[in-house]
């Protein structure tokens with residue numbers, strides 16, 4: 001084998017594949033394994049996407065490259081949706097369509113990071129961000145977020161880690177793995193402080209459509225503004241919660257003026273029926289964003305299309321011009337058929353994911369109830385995503401713990417250490433793709449597992 005440089009050999013593959021492999025082996029030997037491991041929503045793509053892809057097979061254009069930046073009509077449609085829903089002023093030449101959010105992040109990082117540059121990651125971080133930075137010779141720096149603050153990034157948690165070597169900061173809101181949402185005013189402050197220091201912001205907004213009703217981001221003025229997203233109105237199927245089990249968003253304070261003014265109403269009350277609802281704020285909604293902000297987005301989660309590999313990067317047009325050189329060398333363009341399918345999806349219903357909100361809330365409630373019965377587990381619920389980031393009392397080896405849980409309780413969980421050294425002692429449980437019954441059963445198994453006495457310092461147990 002040729003010599004592999006340290007920037008590659010030092011990378012640690014996240015344990016997802018190992019755990020999934022182990023789960024498959026257990027299943028093959030007749031065990032019923034419940035997966036709370038994968039960060040995927042349980043739903044599949046909208047019919048409009050599938051139909052568009054089917055039709056596209058007969059069109060010769062589908063089988064050729066698009067422009068490096070992606071199909072222009074897709075970029076136009078995306079800009080429209082982002083303006084209406086996210087209050088982002090962005091033009092089609094400031095969008096590059098990518099093969100998923102991960103490729104968008106790699107593209108942004110390769111365009112802007114030099115070897116040796118420090119990149120501050122709010123921690124717990126999304127593991128592929130850390131890997132990408134390392135892979136290109138950047139130096140990841142952890143900025144630990146506090147559980148007491150609900151893992152929400154604040155300027156005060158970032159500032160101590162900013163040095164003259166800092167080139168960029170990575171934000172992820174709502175976060176994978178914690179689900180934490182950065183409060184709008186705090187996000188604005190972070191972007192402005194970093195901008196004044198010439199530090200780039202990579203803002204991963206993968207979970208933009210996943211906000212929980214039981215825990216609003218603090219501050220209550222999220223996304224309020226004249227051009228606020230008209231929640232569910234005018235969009236086919238966007239009736240968030242209506243007709244869906246348990247999805248009675250807006251059941252509180254009917255008729256309240258939710259989000260209608262500059263200092264919009266409290267999230268806690270929820271929007272009035274037929275009222276407006278805005279998802280977590282975007283870093284690109286901050287004035288002057290083009291100076292320093294690069295947004296990473298994806299269609300993977302919002303449209304249940306992880307396998308299609310379609311995402312996007314938003315940045316200043318001159319930066320996009322530079323990034324297109326990397327894009328051309330990397331993949332030329334995102335897969336045409338996927339671009340066609342996601343364009344159909346977003347034109348049909350940008351808020352497609354909202355139809356599944358009620359079901360997700362039921363799953364979340366089941367998990368919350370189950371975890372609350374396990375004395376060694378503590379979950380600080382957060383405002384977004386579909387994760388429980390759970391602290392395990394007396395655990396200092398979450399990898400060994402997750403492995404042992406899988407082995408003996410037959411539940412896949414993801415060890416906290418995957419998301420940074422300061423995330424050790426936690427487990428991530430995803431409820432995106434597990435049914436309520438599976439979640440209840442998983443919690444029963446975890447309760448039985450943790451009821452047994454700990455056997456070693458890692459927090460694992462000898463008997464279930």
Ligand SMILES: Cc1ncc(COP(=O)(O)O)c(C=O)c1O
Pocket residue numbers: 039099100101102103126172175176204206297298299300306309310311
């Ligand atoms: C925060 C975050 N960013 C990016 C990605 C990658 O998504 P994609 O499928 O678009 O590459 C994920 C997937 O889990 C994620 O959680």
